[in-house]
Amino acid sequence: xxxxxxxxxxxxxxxxxxxxxxxxxxxxxxxxxxxxxxxxxxxxxxxxxxxxxxxxxxxxxxxxxxxxxxxxxxxxxxxxxxxxxxxxxxxxxxxxxxxxxxxxxxxxxxxxxxxxxxxxxxxxxxxxxxxxxxxxxxxxxxxxxxxxxxxxxxxxxxxxxxxxxxxxxxxxxxxxxxxxxxxxxxxxxxxxxxxxxxxxxxx
Amino acid sequence: xxxxxxxxxxxxxxxxxxxxxxxxxxxxxxxxxxxxxxxxxxxxxxxxxxxxxxxxxxxxxxxxxxxxxxxxxxxxxxxxxxxxxxxxxxxxxxxxxxxxxxxxxxxxxxxxxxxxxxxxxxxxxxxxxxxxxxxxxxxxxxxxxxxxxxxxxxxxxxxxxxxxxxxxxxxxxxxxxxxxxxxxxxxxxxxxxxxxxxxxxxxxxxxxxxxxxxxxxxxxxxxxxxxxxxxxxxxxxxxxxxxxxxxxxxxxxxxxxxxxxxxxxxxxxxxxxxxxxxxxxxxxxxxxxxxxxxxxxxxxxxxxxxxxxxxxxxxxxxxxxxxxxxxxxxxx
Numbered sequence: 051x052x053x054x055x056x057x058x059x060x061x062x063x064x065x066x067x068x069x070x071x072x073x074x075x076x077x078x079x080x081x082x083x084x085x086x087x088x089x090x091x092x093x094x095x096x097x098x099x100x101x102x103x104x105x106x107x108x109x110x111x112x113x114x115x116x117x118x119x120x121x122x123x124x125x126x127x128x129x130x131x132x133x134x135x136x137x138x139x140x141x142x143x144x145x146x147x148x149x150x151x152x153x154x155x156x157x158x159x160x161x162x163x164x165x166x167x168x169x170x171x172x173x174x175x176x177x178x179x180x181x182x183x184x185x186x187x188x189x190x191x192x193x194x195x196x197x198x199x200x201x202x203x204x205x206x207x208x209x210x211x212x213x214x215x216x217x218x219x220x221x222x223x224x225x226x227x228x229x230x231x232x233x234x235x236x237x238x239x240x241x242x243x244x245x246x247x248x249x250x251x252x253x
Numbered sequence: 254x255x256x257x258x259x260x261x262x263x264x265x266x267x268x269x270x271x272x273x274x275x276x277x278x279x280x281x282x283x284x285x286x287x288x289x290x291x292x293x294x295x296x297x298x299x300x301x302x303x304x305x306x307x308x309x310x311x312x313x314x315x316x317x318x319x320x321x322x323x324x325x326x327x328x329x330x331x332x333x334x335x336x337x338x339x340x341x342x343x344x345x346x347x348x349x350x351x352x353x354x355x356x357x358x359x360x361x362x363x364x365x366x367x368x369x370x371x372x373x374x375x376x377x378x379x380x381x382x383x384x385x386x387x388x389x390x391x392x393x394x395x396x397x398x399x400x401x402x403x404x405x406x407x408x409x410x411x412x413x414x415x416x417x418x419x420x421x422x423x424x425x426x427x428x429x430x431x432x433x434x435x436x437x438x439x440x441x442x443x444x445x446x447x448x449x450x451x452x453x454x455x456x457x458x459x460x461x462x463x464x465x466x467x468x469x470x471x472x473x474x475x476x477x478x479x480x481x482x483x484x485x486x487x488x489x490x491x492x493x494x495x496x497x498x499x500x501x502x503x504x505x506x507x508x509x510x511x512x513x514x515x516x517x518x519x520x521x522x523x524x525x526x527x528x529x530x531x532x533x534x535x536x537x538x539x540x541x542x543x544x545x546x547x548x549x550x551x552x553x554x555x556x557x558x559x560x561x562x563x564x565x566x567x568x569x570x571x572x573x574x575x576x577x578x579x580x581x582x583x584x585x
Contacts, residue, residue, distance in 0.1 A: 064292040073281055081272045096276045103280070104287045175265075182266035194269070201260040202268055229259060236262070244258040251265035 054119045058110050075191040076123055077103065082187055083124050086180070087131045098134050102127035120188065175251055178240075182247070185235045193228035200225060279390075282444050286392055286404040289427075332398040333361040333385075336378045336502035341370030342387075366394040369406065376500040383412040383422045386500040388441075399423060407441040409497050411520065412454075428476045429460040436470075437520065439494075445478035450487045452494070452523050458482070490523035490571060497521070503547040506558065512537040514558055515566070519573050521551035527572040536564055537575060 057075075060068035081099050088094040106123045113122055186194040192214055199205040199213065211221035233244060240247055272280075335342070335355050343352040344359065345366045352368065361367070361377065367387060369375055375387040382399055391406025401408065402425045410422060412433055424431040424440050428447045431440055436454025440447060449458060451468045458466040458474060466482050468474045473487035488494075501521050506514050512526075515537060519526040528534040540562055546554035555573065559566045566575045 061288070062292065062295060064296070069285065069288050073284060077277065077280060077284075078269075078271060081276075082270055085270065092273060092276060095272070096280060100280045100283050103284055107284065107288055107291055179266040182262060183269045186263075186266075186269060197259065197263060198269065201256075201263045229256075232259065244262050248258055248261035248265055251262065 052115060055113075055115060058113065058119075061107075062111065072107075073103075076106075076120065079120060079187040079191060079194075080123055080127050082183070084127055084131055087128070088134070094134060098127065098130045101134075102130040105130070118188075120191075178247070179251060181239065182236070182251075185232070185239055188235060189228065189231050192224065193231055196221070196225050197228050197232055278444075282405050285444065289404065330363045330398070331360045332363050332395050333377045333379045335359040335361060335367075335375060336384070337374070337376035337500045339372075339374045339500065341373035342375045343368045343370070343373075361395055363395055363397050366392060368392045374496065374500045376502050378502065379422065383410050384502070385410050385422075386497050388496050396425070400425065402426075403440055403442050405442050407439055407496075409437070409439045411437045428478070428480065429458055432457045432459065437523070438468075439497075447476045449474040449476070450493075452487075452489045453520075494523055498550045498552065501551055503545075506542050506546055506554075507544065508541055510538055511540040511542050511558070511562055511564070514542055515555075515573060515575065518551050518555045522555075522568070522573065524568065524571050524573050527569075527574050529574065529576045533564055533575050533577060540564070 057068055057072060061072050077099065080102060081095055084098045084102070085092070085095045088098060102123065106126050109126075113119060186197065189197075196210050196214065199210050200207075205213070207221050207225065208218050210225065211218045214221060214224070216224070236242075236244055236247060242250075271277075335344075335357055338355050338357050338359075342355045344355040344361065345352045345368070346362070346364065355367065355375070367375060367377070369387050369389050369391045371389055373387075373389055377385045377387070379385060379398065385393075385401065386409040387393060388407035388409070391408065392404045393406075393408055394402045394404070396402050399421065400423045404427070408424060410424065410433065412422060421433055426440060426442050426447045427445050431438070431449060434455045434457070436456055437452040438454075438456050439450045439452070441450075449456060449468055450473045451470050453470050455470070456468045458468065458476065460466075460476070460480055462480070464480075466474060468484075471487060471489055473485045475483045475485070477483070498521060504514075504517060512534070515526045528537065542558055542562065544558075544561070546557060549557060552568075555566065564575055564577060566573050568574075
């Protein structure tokens with residue numbers, strides 16, 4: 051049984067720690083998914099994410115594991131955001147993000163075959179930067195966190211292990227897996243190597 | 254891809270955005286409450302299905318009897334009335350029902366949940382037991398006529414001056430239950446922590462493990478998520494109680510003694526009624542008031558009523574001081 055399904059079973063069984071793990075793993079990422087789709091409106095994002103996660107918890111027994119749990123929750127969140135915008139059409143500007151475009155959405159959600167997009171030239175630095183963050187969010191949540199702590203905050207492997215509640219060796223192993231997953235996901239979405247992406251981002 | 258490449262890409266992309274702490278906290282508590290409800294529903298269903306499987310092998314009649322017995326106790330029994338519903342107030346019968354907009358006058362049955370939104374507030378009348386007020390962002394369930402379960406937000410209970418021992422409301426929270434001895438108090442749930450403020454009388458707090466703490470008027474008990482209890486003083490009136498005034502149900506003052514109205518205003522405002530002279534107390538008992546204070550807050554009603562009588566009054570610290578002098582209920 052996958053870790054996600056185990057987490058769901060524990061949560062539905064009333065395990066408070068499982069609920070906390072679920073919330074900590076999915077809320078930050080679903081919030082980041084919703085926020086730009088609601089024109090950066092924090093209150094709207096709060097309502098939409100709250101509704102989406104509540105709905106996901108109620109339907110979680112129906113989750114079959116055919117996609118990642120995060121992808122499944124994002125689908126619910128996307129519908130909630132559309133409903134929210136419809137109900138407040140006069141007040142909210144509906145944004146169509148580049149990762150909502152069919153060709154990119156499939157690349158991000160399915161991650162199957164690399165496409166020959168030259169996104170960096172096509173969309174500019176800010177959007178590509180956002181896409182990199184989207185890619186981080188699509189990784190298992192502790193992968194994205196570990197990479198961010200290590201490479202942006204400069205945390206040591208020991209500190210990462212402490213924050214994740216695992217030992218140093220396990221943290222090292224997790225970081226190694228996270229690097230591989232991140233590299234593969236970047237190449238799949240951008241069709242370019244990290245060094246090229248970094249160069250085009252001006253790094 | 255080297256470590257350096259990863260660092261360059263991540264630094265160039267910038268940090269991921271985080272939800273404001275208050276947003277994260279609010280959503281976490283909302284979802285925790287939803288999750289508890291889902292777990293309770295699932296466990297309830299499982300118990301019912303287990304029972305069904307056993308009963309089915311016996312007889313159809315037995316199954317029918319069991320199904321009837323499996324219904325929540327008193328599910329259809331009216332236990333309260335929605336006295337006030339301001340803005341966003343919803344009611345849900347059971348887990349398979351959707352939320353319905355609630356309006357004043359609605360009868361509430363055992364098993365029903367009431368939820369107020371960000372702008373909503375409500376007052377419930379539990380006949381013979383208590384009056385209860387719900388602050389915004391609150392969810393409670395009426396387990397029975399004398400038992401309310403609060404999942405989140407704040408509930409204010411006014412049990413009246415004389416509450417019979419066998420008709421006292423019990424408020425259940427994630428961290429334990431509150432039972433009162435003729436009192437006014439507020440229970441505010443913040444995640445797994447609970448704050449209990451006693452305005453009048455005394456309350457008894459009982460933890461799930463059976464530990465008991467008592468709180469008297471003017472005291473605040475904070476029960477942390479780990480069960481630790483801390484105490485502090487709490488004002489019995491002032492801004493932190495003002496939300497209650499916005500949900501005060503209208504009272505009919507027509508033909509009633511002024512003293513009765515003043516007593517009501519005193520309870521609503523958390524202040525004792527004090528007469529400057531014994532003669533004024535006698536006057537207040539004799540004076541009959543006329544008209545309506547519908548739509549007014551207790552403080553506005555006090556102003557309006559006193560303006561039409563021969564006695565005067567003002568708010569003086571923790572008192573409504575009734576005098577024969579100047580008009581007005583000026584501030585402390």
